[in-house]
Amino acid sequence: MENFLTGKKHIHFIGIGGSGMYPLAQILHTKGYYLTGSDNNETSTLDAVRKMGIPVYMGQAAENIGDADCIVYSAAIMDDNPELIAARESEKRGVKLAERSELLGLVTAQFNKAFCVAGTHGKTTVTSMLMMILLAEKVDPSAVIGGKLKAIGGSGRAGNSEYMVCEACEFKDTFLHLFPNISVILNIDHDHLDYFKTMDNLKHSFSKFCELTTDFIIANGDDENTMEAVKNANTKVKVVTFGKTDKCDFYPYHIKQISDFSWEFTLMSRLEQLCRIVVNVPGIHNVYNAVAAAAAAFTAGISIPAIKQGLADFSGAQRRFEKLAEIKGVTFVDDYGHHPAEIAATLKTAKDMTFQRVWVVHQPFTYSRTAMLLDEFADALSIADKVVLTEIMGGREKNTYNIYAKDLAEKIDGCVWFPTFEETARYVVDNVEYGDLVITTGCGDVNKVADMMIEMMKA
DSSP, X not given: OOOTTTTOOEEEEETTTSTTTHHHHHHHHHTTOEEEEEESSOOHHHHHHHHTTOOXXXXXXXXXXXXXXXXXXXXXXXXXOHHHHHHHXXXXXXXXXXXXXXXXXXXXXXXXXXXXXXXXXXXXXXXXXXXXXXXXXXXXXXXXXXEEEGGGTEEEEXXXXXXXXXXXXXXXXXXXXXXXXXXXXXXXXXXXXXXXXXXXXXXXXXXXXXXTOSSEEEEETTOHHHHHHHHTSOOOXXXXXXXXXXTSSEEEEEEEEEETTEEEEEEEETTEEEEEEEEOSSSHHHHHHHHHHHHHHHHTTOOHHHHHHHHHHOOOOXXXXXXXXXXXXXXXXXXXXXXXXXXXXXXHHHHTSSOSOEEEEEOOBOHHHHHHTHHHHHHHHTTSSEEEEEOOBOTTOOOTTOOOHHHHHTTSTTOEEESXXXXXXXXXXXXXXXXXXXXXXXXXXXXXHHXXXXXXXXX
């Protein structure tokens, strides 16, 4: 593919603080490009961007793009964004305008062993696990991760080898810009149907993703949608399966829960026992995530000791069942889950722990997802003992669905909702009891509620 960065001196990022944009900025900054960026909300990510010496404009305005000769935006940026409008005008004069996935594709094309992790759920966790394994192997990998990983000090890393790991997001077919050597498909579930419309369309996109892969496809052998997508792909690339049982190439055996936050299992390759593995993250689903990461690494030639060490060293990515604090006998956890299946997995994990009651404080994200999966959200959230909602965060959408948090609350027994974060936090703090677990969930800014609750509890 054409390297559209050749000769470029100034790259501007619209929404530089986004989880998908920031790591690309890290990599390009390391390679010596002059960067600028803009965003709407102050975050710790923007603090990190500024510490790299990158100027950041708060709010979007046409003049922010300045004399940039390449402008990058993400699929979350709406068409009426003033910087995007100005960038499209500049494109007519020869300025390169690139969607974030195009840039990521260009980056992945530079590596001979690019692991691209796709699927509706678990991408950040498995990408992070793979990163830890490659670090243990000491191969100096690069990374673009959708969440922050403590071991690399953020969500991106610019290494100096042929190895790279990145998330491959299906939203608006952005993952079809990538150049994966090793593809990992964790699952295919109902999501982004505002774009795909049908499950058949979604599976077809995953089939096309498989066709981009050059070396191996690591697929969830227990997921019917995944296996159908792989089967329908026009590719001769070897398919390696992972799952729960010996019908798959890789699977866990003799699973044992060590504590609320740790599991142990034997990694199996067909009938061969490869090693005993410990994962220090909660939930049985993370055992299967570990198997997926191990299957990808082993198939790519990574050593068993590195797989074992890397998974043992992984203690979770930020906002993935991340324990924030324990104050006055109340434990606070933050989680990125924003799809019913993810929320259900998180809450089932929590209910299996030794807490008195499980609270969930959920911020619904996008009107389309909330409207289309309203009953599924209600069922998932009802797993908790206490459910509190904030208003819906529209993100890239306008509320043409006429859907509100109260519509979801009405479907959940005892659920309450509040229009402001402060009211939400105050209600929880006034009603929690010793021994309770409080989980904030959502991919927006609901973590701010967690911060408020912790500060109120300290007072």
